[in-house]
Amino acid sequence: MDAIESAAEFTLPQVYKRHIFACFTQRPPNHPRGSCGSLGGQPLWERLGAKLETEGLMGQVGLTGSGCLGFCSAGPLMVVYPEGVWYRPKTAEDVDEIVETHMKTGKLVERLVIVPQR
Numbered sequence: 230m231d232a233i234e235s236a237a238e239f240t241l242p243q244v245y246k247r248h249i250f251a252c253f254t255q256r257p258p259n260h261p262r263g264s265c266g267s268l269g270g271q272p273l274w275e276r277l278g279a280k281l282e283t284e285g286l287m288g289q290v291g292l293t294g295s296g297c298l299g300f301c302s303a304g305p306l307m308v309v310y311p312e313g314v315w316y317r318p319k320t321a322e323d324v325d326e327i328v329e330t331h332m333k334t335g336k337l338v339e340r341l342v343i344v345p346q347r
């Protein structure tokens with residue numbers, strides 16, 4: 230058994246069907262840790278918000294700009310709950326596909342999934 234129990238053990242009312250946290254951290258271009266911002270995150274997250282709005286999903290899907298998620302050089306990163314899926318989109322089309330597929334149907338966009346390693 231894991232040392233930390235899964236939150237899925239609880240049956241609490243949920244505010245959103247899914248909740249996206251997208252890293253908005255911006256470090257200087259030559260910073261040794263890198264950042265999602267320097268890897269092009271901000272325009273992608275703006276596109277994500279616009280796409281969710283256009284598709285009428287904002288009431289069902291929460292979008293929160295986050296600070297550093299801890300895996301900076303792998304960015305730009307977003308994580309989707311309750312599934313705990315991490316995505317690294319690189320283009321506006323990638324963002325659109327995440328919305329069209331994962332947010333609308335619950336299916337993973339496997340080619341954009343990453344599993345951060347600690």
Ligand code: FES
Nearest residue numbers: 252265297298301
């Ligand atoms: S800067 Fe985005 S994960 Fe650290």
